[in-house]
Amino acid sequence: LIQMLTNLVDNALKYTPRGGEVWVAAREIGSDSQRMLEIAVGDTGVGIPEDEQDKVFDRFYRGSNNTPSSTGTGLGLAIVRELMKRHGGRVTLRSKVGEGSVFALQFPLTEPEEG
Numbered sequence: 001l002i003q004m005l006t007n008l009v010d011n012a013l014k015y016t017p018r019g020g021e022v023w024v025a026a027r028e029i030g031s032d033s034q035r036m037l038e039i040a041v042g043d044t045g046v047g048i049p050e051d052e053q054d055k056v057f058d059r060f061y062r063g064s065n066n067t068p069s070s071t072g073t074g075l076g077l078a079i080v081r082e083l084m085k086r087h088g089g090r091v092t093l094r095s096k097v098g099e100g101s102v103f104a105l106q107f108p109l110t111e112p113e114e115g
Contacts, residue, residue: 009022021043044100077091
């Protein structure tokens, strides 16, 4: 969990200009039969073009909003997606260019077994 949140917050800070906002929030979502914990990391950064949103979770992919001086390997979001799969969850993305992005980690919740 720490690795995933670190990767998401690092990206949010990297692509949010000075004076912008980065936030983290958690809530329970879903129905009684499929409850989930959602932890979202959002920003008021540059946003991700719609045609790139499916690619950002690919290994080594670096979007068009990168500058030559920006650091990164293009592995952070791929790692997040892989770790979420291992936890039986998923990661979602909502983004609009010029307005920012929200990445949400969604973990299935289960009732503790009695006994």
